[in-house]
Structures are given as C-alpha cells and as structure tokens.
Amino acid sequence: MIDKKLIEYVASLSRLELTRDEEEMFMNQLTDILSYIEKLRKLNTEDVKPMAYPLNKSNVFREDKLCPSTSKEEILANAPAKIDAFFKVPKVIE
Amino acid sequence: MKHLELTSLQIKEKILSKEIQAVDVIKHLFEWIKETEPNVQAYITTTEEESLRKAEEIDKKVKNNERVGLLAGIPIAIKDNICTKNLLTTCASQILKNFIPPYDAFVINRLKEEDAIIIGKTNLDEFAMGSSTENSSYKETRNPWDLERVPGGSSGGSAAAVASNLAFMALGSETGGSIRQPAAMCGVVGVKPTYGRVSRYGLIAFGSSLDQIGTLTKDIKDAAVLLQVISGHDACDSTSAPVPVPDYLHGIDSGINGLKIGIPKEYFADGLNTDIQKAIKDALGIYEKLGAEIIDISLPHTEYAVATYYLVATAEASSNLARYDGVRYGLRAGSEGGIVSMYCRTRSEGFGNEVKRRVMLGNYALSAGYYDAYYLKASKVRTLIKNDFDAAFEKVDCIICPTSPVPAFKIGERTNNPLEMYLTDVYTIPANLAGIPGISIPCGFSREGLPIGMQILGRYFEEKRLLQIAHTFEAETNFHLKTPPLKDPRWCRG
Numbered sequence: 001m002i003d004k005k006l007i008e009y010v011a012s013l014s015r016l017e018l019t020r021d022e023e024e025m026f027m028n029q030l031t032d033i034l035s036y037i038e039k040l041r042k043l044n045t046e047d048v049k050p051m052a053y054p055l056n057k058s059n060v061f062r063e064d065k066l067c068p069s070t071s072k073e074e075i076l077a078n079a080p081a082k083i084d085a086f087f088k089v090p091k092v093i094e
Numbered sequence: 095m096k097h098l099e100l101t102s103l104q105i106k107e108k109i110l111s112k113e114i115q116a117v118d119v120i121k122h123l124f125e126w127i128k129e130t131e132p133n134v135q136a137y138i139t140t141t142e143e144e145s146l147r148k149a150e151e152i153d154k155k156v157k158n159n160e161r162v163g164l165l166a167g168i169p170i171a172i173k174d175n176i177c178t179k180n181l182l183t184t185c186a187s188q189i190l191k192n193f194i195p196p197y198d199a200f201v202i203n204r205l206k207e208e209d210a211i212i213i214g215k216t217n218l219d220e221f222a223m224g225s226s227t228e229n230s231s232y233k234e235t236r237n238p239w240d241l242e243r244v245p246g247g248s249s250g251g252s253a254a255a256v257a258s259n260l261a262f263m264a265l266g267s268e269t270g271g272s273i274r275q276p277a278a279m280c281g282v283v284g285v286k287p288t289y290g291r292v293s294r295y296g297l298i299a300f301g302s303s304l305d306q307i308g309t310l311t312k313d314i315k316d317a318a319v320l321l322q323v324i325s326g327h328d329a330c331d332s333t334s335a336p337v338p339v340p341d342y343l344h345g346i347d348s349g350i351n352g353l354k355i356g357i358p359k360e361y362f363a364d365g366l367n368t369d370i371q372k373a374i375k376d377a378l379g380i381y382e383k384l385g386a387e388i389i390d391i392s393l394p395h396t397e398y399a400v401a402t403y404y405l406v407a408t409a410e411a412s413s414n415l416a417r418y419d420g421v422r423y424g425l426r427a428g429s430e431g432g433i434v435s436m437y438c439r440t441r442s443e444g445f446g447n448e449v450k451r452r453v454m455l456g457n458y459a460l461s462a463g464y465y466d467a468y469y470l471k472a473s474k475v476r477t478l479i480k481n482d483f484d485a486a487f488e489k490v491d492c493i494i495c496p497t498s499p500v501p502a503f504k505i506g507e508r509t510n511n512p513l514e515m516y517l518t519d520v521y522t523i524p525a526n527l528a529g530i531p532g533i534s535i536p537c538g539f540s541r542e543g544l545p546i547g548m549q550i551l552g553r554y555f556e557e558k559r560l561l562q563i564a565h566t567f568e569a570e571t572n573f574h575l576k577t578p579p580l581k582d583p584r585w586c587r588g
Binding site for chain 2: 002006007009010011013014015016017018022025026029030032033034036037039040041043045048049050051052053054055057060062070074075077078079080081087089090091092094
C-alpha cells in the first residue's frame with residue numbers, strides 16, 4: 001500500500017532523509033500499521049461529529065497586558081548558533 | 095528501620111518529627127542509587143549535590159519550626175520530558191541531548207513550592223513514544239522484578255525507580271497509557287488524571303489533545319497528596335480546566351458501600367493473560383464482599399481504539415515535533431548546504447526509528463488527499479469511544495478492568511514488530527481518547543512472580559472517588575507492600 005514513491009514523499013514532508021534500508025523497513029512497517037488501521041472503515045461515521053479534544057472549552061482568552069517573560073539571553077543560551085540577539089541559520093535563499 | 099521502603103507520607107512524618115533528617119534520607123538514597131542503579135538504570139540524570147543542599151534547607155526550617163510544604167523533604171523523580179530550569183531535559187532523545195530549559199514546568203514549580211526534593215530525571219521512550227522504555231536513546235531500563243524484562247513504558251524509568259525504592263515518588267506522563275501500564279508492570283500505583291486536571295505547561299508535547307501529567311507512587315495516599323499538589327488551573331495552559339481541586343486525602347477511607355462497578359466484556363477478550371484474568375476476578379470478589387455491586391457492561395467501540403489512537407496521536411506528534419529543526423535549541427547536525435539540508439540532517443541524526451515512524455505516519459494521515467480518510471475518520475471514531483464511556487457512566491460509578499493484557503515482557507521481545515508493541519496499550523488507550531481519569535493499582539502476581547495491575551476508570555474530574563475506591567482495595571490487601579528482590583541497601587540492615 002505504501003510504495004517507494006509515497007515513502008519518499010512522506011519522508012520529505014517530515015524533513016527526514018532515509019537510507020535505502022530505512023526506506024525498505026519503514027515501507028513494510030507503515031504498510032502493516034495502515035492495514036490494521038483499515039478496520040476503522042467498517043464503522044459508519046456519517047452523522048458523527050469529530051472530536052478534537054476532551055473538554056468543552058473553546059476560545060480561551062487572557063487579558064491583553066504586559067507580564068514578565070524569559071530574557072533574550074536565557075532563550076539564546078540553547079541556540080546551536082547565534083549572532084548578537086539573533087539565531088543564526090544556514091543560507092535560506094539559494 | 096528500613097527508611098527507604100517507607101512511603102512518602104511516612105518519611106515526611108519522620109522528617110517533621112525530627113526522628114530523621116532530610117539530609118540523611120538523601121545520603122542513604124544516593125548510596126542505594128549508586129549500588130542499584132547500574133542494574134535498574136532508571137535515571138538519565140541525578141542531582142545529588144543540589145538535593146543535599148535542598149535537604150539542608152528543609153532540615154533548617156524544621157529545626158526552626160518554620161512552616162514547611164506538603165511534600166517537605168520527599169525525594170521525587172521526574173520523567174525527563176518535563177522541563178526543569180537549569181537541569182538537563184532530554185526526552186531521551188539525541189535531538190535534545192544538550193537542552194537546558196530556561197524555565198520550570200507548572201508541576202515543577204508546584205513541587206518546589208511544597209518543598210519536595212527533585213533527585214533526578216528518569217528514562218523514557220524517546221519523546222514518550224513507546225510501551226517498554228526500549229526506545230530511549232540513552233539506556234535500557236530494566237524491570238526491578240526481573241532484570242531481563244522491560245519496566246513498561248513510556249514512563250518506565252519513573253515506575254522502576256519507585257518500585258525499587260530509588261525514589262519515594264515520581265511524576266510521569268501519559269498519551270496512551272504511559273503511566274498506568276508501567277505502573278502495572280512494576281507493581282506501583284499510577285494515576286492518569288482527567289485531561290485538563292494538571293497543567294501541561296512545560297511538558298514536552300507529543301499528542302496535545304491526549305497528553306497529561308500524572309503520578310507514580312508506592313501507595314494510594316501518596317498518590318492523593320502528590321495529585322493534590324500538581325492539580326489546578328494554570329493560565330499558561332489554555333487546556334487546563336478551571337475546576338476546583340478537592341482535598342484528595344480527606345475521606346479517602348470512607349469505603350465503597352453501594353458502589354456500582356462496571357465490567358466491560360470487551361476488556362476480557364482473547365489475548366488477555368490468564369493469570370491477569372484471575373487476579374482481576376479475585377479483586378472483584380473482594381469489592382463484592384465489601385458491598386459493591388458488579389454490573390456487566392459493554393464499551394462496543396473498544397476494538398477501534400488502538401487504530402484511532404495511532405492516527406490522532408501521530409498526527410499531533412508530526413506537528414508538535416516540527417519544532418526540532420536545529421535552529422533555536424537542541425542538536426544541529428552541521429550547517430553545510432542550505433537550511434533545508436540542515437533541517438533534514440538534524441532530524442535524521444537526532445530522532446530514533448520509532449519517532450521517525452510516528453512522524454511519518456502522522457504526516458501521511460494529515461496530507462492532502464488522505465486527511466478525510468484517516469485523521470477526520472479517527473476524530474469521529476474518537477467521539478464514538480467517548481460516547482461509550484458516557485453511556486456506561488450513566489449506569490455505573492466506575493469501570494474495573496486489567497491495565498495491561500500481559501505482564502512485563504522480555505527485553506527485545508517486541509521491538510521488531512511495532513504493531514505488536516502498540517497492542518500492549520489496548521486497555522489504556524480508550525481512557526486517553528475520552529480524556530477520563532484512570533488509576534492502576536497492584537492486584538496480584540503472575541506465576542513467574544511478576545506484578546499485575548488493576549485499572550479503575552471514572553467520570554471526568556472524579557479522581558477523588560477513584561482514589562477512595564482504590565484505597566478501599568489497598569487497605570484489604572498487601573500486594574502494594576511487596577518489594578522486588580533487589581539487595582537491601584547496606585544502611586538498612588540492623
């Protein structure tokens with residue numbers, strides 16, 4: 001069900017590079033898992049509302065006021081690369 | 095006196111009455127950790143110096159008769175997917191091998207306010223994705239009852255630590271059973287609270303509509319006090335519920351007379367280990383004798399829960415884990431090529447196979463052309479599973495069933511077949527999909543001497559009732575008092 005083309009596509013969506021062996025392994029495993037998941041098709045869910053999460057809350061707002069937040073220095077301390085107050089990344093535009 | 099085998103509330107009592115100093119408890123505990131940890135391998139990080147410093151502070155407060163917190167001096171272990179300020183938090187992943195959080199999770203703040211002592215961060219399946227803790231990229235945690243077996247997972251390090259007295263209590267997290275299942279396999283008490291009961295602020299996200307922090311403890315009273323401390327509304331988590339938190343310890347021994355217990359036939363189907371089946375049946379006999387009424391019920395959509403879960407949880411995971419891109423924190427695998435090559439290299443080197451598998455499955459389920467067939471379909475079946483519970487709780491007060499279909503299995507036994515591993519969670523996943531609370535408590539041992547867990551499920555926000563029901567059983571039995579056959583610590587003798 002999952003062929004080589006599809007696994008390459010899904011890997012690229014996931015920003016993953018797979019070796020030949022990994023492609024083969026994941027292809028087989030994902031095919032197994034998806035064929036198990038096929039059982040959901042047996043159920044008629046035409047009139048059932050989808051459930052996004054368990055509670056009945058929506059649009060949880062807070063007051064729009066300033067409050068303390070983590071400092072720039074603390075945030076940047078974990079950055080693999082930085083310049084001044086910025087995260088540094090490799091070339092974005094080719 | 096075997097202090098390390100005491101419960102959290104018992105050791106706190108001794109510290110408060112000045113019978114023992116918090117500093118000595120920490121010293122003894124770390125001696126035991128040095129001796130036993132090489133076998134059990136529950137921890138990724140331990141914090142001996144900081145723990146001693148904190149213990150000294152508490153001893154000083156006690157000496158000066160100052161007010162102390164609800165968890166004063168209690169050594170607690172934290173699953174390593176919960177952020178601790180200035181303390182390495184890895185999620186058992188190489189992609190976070192150097193991540194030092196600049197903030198504390200809500201629950202960590204609460205523990206510190208109540209004077210608990212954080213003694214270390216425990217092992218887990220990478221990003222909490224797994225049922226055996228074998229997906230950790232750091233170490234292989236063993237089941238203290240049989241070192242050749244898994245502790246369950248994903249909170250396997252926390253469960254193993256509590257079971258082998260390497261911590262007095264621990265925090266874990268659940269997305270599909272990751273507290274209850276290892277609690278069952280290690281013979282400890284595990285509580286998965288209602289979704290929204292405990293703030294997820296600072297819990298590293300996996301499946302955001304399912305994730306919930308919970309407790310692993312030696313007995314029910316310890317669970318009640320720890321749950322008390324970590325529960326409550328938090329403005330930093332928009333899914334945290336503004337529901338008042340009752341006093342969980344008060345009236346915990348008020349009994350179960352007239353209680354209606356539902357037994358779902360779907361949870362006793364093929365594939366259930368016969369020792370587990372018998373242990374649950376015996377437990378129900380005890381409840382009946384104590385005045386409960388046993389009622390057969392049906393949760394007809396149970397067989398669809400695992401399939402539903404592996405679409406919902408992986409879809410959410412694929413989005414949540416998109417943040418690991420080598421830019422703001424964690425691993426960056428070289429900067430050659432453009433930014434997209436850097437993303438791909440970083441994620442390919444940083445994630446293990448189970449994480450890759452789930453991210454790919456989730457992206458597939460959400461991708462153009464497949465969304466309706468997979469993610470939307472699963473979200474609808476999720477409603478049916480929730481409706482099953484709603485209907486059942488109109489007839490019964492709680493549901494009792496096994497926590498896991500099998501006792502702890504051998505290390506390596508299921509790692510080659512992901513689907514078989516997923517099916518280990520068949521009895522725990524439905525509660526996560528519905529968002530209801532559940533407890534696993536020790537209820538017996540298999541023929542090989544492995545712990546068996548019984549699961550009690552309840553209505554939304556009825557943790558207090560569940561704790562009462564569990565406590566009633568615990569008071570009648572001694573399964574929770576048995577400890578694994580690890581060597582006693584030197585200082586305990588005599």
